[in-house]
Amino acid sequence: MIKVSSNLAARVKDTEGFNAGACFHCGTCTALCPLGYEMLPRKLFREVMLGLEEKVRARIPQIFSCLLCRMCEKNCPSEVHIADNIRTLRCLINRQEFGLK
Amino acid sequence: MPLPIAPILGIFADNLRKRDSVLPLSKKTAMGWANGLNLPRGGKTVIYTGHVYQMIPAIDAMASQMALLENSFLTRFFGIGRLMNKFVSLSFFMGLTASSEKMRHSNQVLRDIVGLLRDAGVEFGYLYEEELYAGALVYDDGMDETFGHHARRVAERLKKLGVRRLLTVDPHTTKMFRQAYPHFVKDFDIEVQSYLEVLAQAHPKAMKPVNGEVVVHDSCVYARYENVCDQPRELLRAAGLSVREPELSGKSTHCCGGPLESLFPAEAHRISGIRVDQLEAKGKNVVTMCPFCWVNLNKAAGDRLVINDIATTLASCRRQASSCS
Numbered sequence: 001m002i003k004v005s006s007n008l009a010a011r012v013k014d015t016e017g018f019n020a021g022a023c024f025h026c027g028t029c030t031a032l033c034p035l036g037y038e039m040l041p042r043k044l045f046r047e048v049m050l051g052l053e054e055k056v057r058a059r060i061p062q063i064f065s066c067l068l069c070r071m072c073e074k075n076c077p078s079e080v081h082i083a084d085n086i087r088t089l090r091c092l093i094n095r096q097e098f099g100l101k
Numbered sequence: 102m103p104l105p106i107a108p109i110l111g112i113f114a115d116n117l118r119k120r121d122s123v124l125p126l127s128k129k130t131a132m133g134w135a136n137g138l139n140l141p142r143g144g145k146t147v148i149y150t151g152h153v154y155q156m157i158p159a160i161d162a163m164a165s166q167m168a169l170l171e172n173s174f175l176t177r178f179f180g181i182g183r184l185m186n187k188f189v190s191l192s193f194f195m196g197l198t199a200s201s202e203k204m205r206h207s208n209q210v211l212r213d214i215v216g217l218l219r220d221a222g223v224e225f226g227y228l229y230e231e232e233l234y235a236g237a238l239v240y241d242d243g244m245d246e247t248f249g250h251h252a253r254r255v256a257e258r259l260k261k262l263g264v265r266r267l268l269t270v271d272p273h274t275t276k277m278f279r280q281a282y283p284h285f286v287k288d289f290d291i292e293v294q295s296y297l298e299v300l301a302q303a304h305p306k307a308m309k310p311v312n313g314e315v316v317v318h319d320s321c322v323y324a325r326y327e328n329v330c331d332q333p334r335e336l337l338r339a340a341g342l343s344v345r346e347p348e349l350s351g352k353s354t355h356c357c358g359g360p361l362e363s364l365f366p367a368e369a370h371r372i373s374g375i376r377v378d379q380l381e382a383k384g385k386n387v388v389t390m391c392p393f394c395w396v397n398l399n400k401a402a403g404d405r406l407v408i409n410d411i412a413t414t415l416a417s418c419r420r421q422a423s424s425c426s
């Protein structure tokens with residue numbers, strides 16, 4: 001069973017500038033990302049917004065793989081701050097999972 | 102096993118807190134490039150290297166060692182490595198295998214930047230041992246408390262020294278000072294310009310075409326964070342070169358893979374390989390404007406491409422022009 005944590009969703013939503021909620025899942029970002037992972041960033045954002053903590057935890061390597069290159073962001077029709085959102089997720093993971101501040 | 106993320110990030114954060122840099126450098130490595138240039142100490146306007154070019158040889162050496170460790174049983178010892186690193190800087194020892202040829206290259210790029218700025222009539226000083234790393238890796242990897250603490254230290258030092266304007270030499274340091282510091286340092290009001298913007302503003306005199314052709318590789322950070330796209334092209338054209346655009350250039354540039362070097366070296370190599378193919382399709386002579394792009398693309402290209410930092414290219418055009426006149 002997938003653990004749903006309102007905690008994760010609540011914490012990211014509370015973070016200033018985190019706007020993955022504006023994503024309407026068009027998939028432009030995923031198609032353009034040089035990494036070519038099917039979950040980055042569209043699916044990841046959906047999992048984060050739904051608070052699927054276990055799923056997000058399993059994505060940690062991909063979250064730290066993002067190049068922060070903004071190729072996706074430049075073409076996002078919904079002006080989602082994709083790279084900054086991913087950096088925000090790193091901050092939360094560092095604190096929550098790795099004990100790094 | 103893949104490289105373990107937490108202990109590696111931990112080493113970077115510990116180093117920044119304890120040693121002022123993710124990769125502490127000796128004074129000779131950090132400042133040796135300026136020997137004999139007679140740069141005035143300090144001043145209102147200073148060139149700011151942020152130690153990035155100087156770190157490249159050590160980062161490159163470390164990345165090669167990490168690539169050997171990736172998927173080896175030794176990855177499980179990184180936790181112990183972090184513990185040891187609190188007492189002796191492991192990254193410093195790993196960096197000792199840095200190639201002296203790459204060090205000479207980095208130093209020469211910085212010297213060429215100084216030469217170009219001086220030719221354009223720009224006056225500036227240098228902070229020598231007072232200069233600190235800006236903190237990009239720790240910021241990008243999301244360790245905001247450590248980054249914020251460091252950023253405030255750097256900003257306080259700049260204030261104490263009376264610095265009002267920074268001339269940065271790489272995109273990552275530019276981005277840190279322009280986009281991250283204002284969020285972490287109250288009233289951060291130092292003007293920050295990349296030397297490429299400064300040179301372009303000085304409207305360099307057009308030189309005779311030298312019949313050279315270069316393929317431009319934009320840095321993602323310059324192009325999509327800092328809006329530095331036109332300036333390198335203007336400067337290259339003014340230097341008499343014709344500029345070729347690869348598939349995905351300017352604001353749509355393709356990353357060199359550099360940001361992945363420390364945690365996912367194999368993936369970094371895959372991404373740089375894709376970019377090398379795109380560049381090669383447009384020509385053999387490539388110009389980069391970020392030291393990470395330079396080192397990563399070089400590694401992936403081998404002898405398929407001749408890759409030069411834009412400062413090297415611009416300075417050599419000026420030298421050619423002055424020897425002809």
Ligand code: SF4
Pocket residue numbers: 022023024025026027028029030041042072075076077078079080082
């Ligand atoms: S491009 Fe923007 S709106 Fe479309 S899926 Fe990606 S983040 Fe969502």
Ligand code: SF4
Pocket residue numbers: 029032033034035040041065066067068069070071072073082083
């Ligand atoms: S910023 Fe990250 S998710 Fe977006 S295109 Fe670059 S690597 Fe992919």
